[in-house]
Amino acid sequence: MPIYEYECTACSHAFEEWQKISDPPVRKCPKCGKRKVERVISATAFTLKGGGWYKDLYSSSKKGGGSSDGGGSSTTSSSESSGSSKAAASAE
Numbered sequence: 001m002p003i004y005e006y007e008c009t010a011c012s013h014a015f016e017e018w019q020k021i022s023d024p025p026v027r028k029c030p031k032c033g034k035r036k037v038e039r040v041i042s043a044t045a046f047t048l049k050g051g052g053w054y055k056d057l058y059s060s061s062k063k064g065g066g067s068s069d070g071g072g073s074s075t076t077s078s079s080e081s082s083g084s085s086k087a088a089a090s091a092e
Helices: 068-091
Strands: 003-008 014-018 037-040
Antiparallel strands (some): 003 037
């Protein structure tokens, strides 16, 4: 069952309710008893994980199936190693 968030516009009391999708929305505030309750839209905790899912809903534009994360880190490590060898050569 989904958890719905509500907030009373009269007393600013925020609360959550476990409800079926088919249940009618809460209208009465449990704190002040006034009928000034509105449903609050909030972010979900649903996250897609794994190699087959994309956060931005778009696949990589590169062909060949390589991920952009792997290519960038190897370039960075090779430039770091060449930079460290240059530093070592200048120190000698």
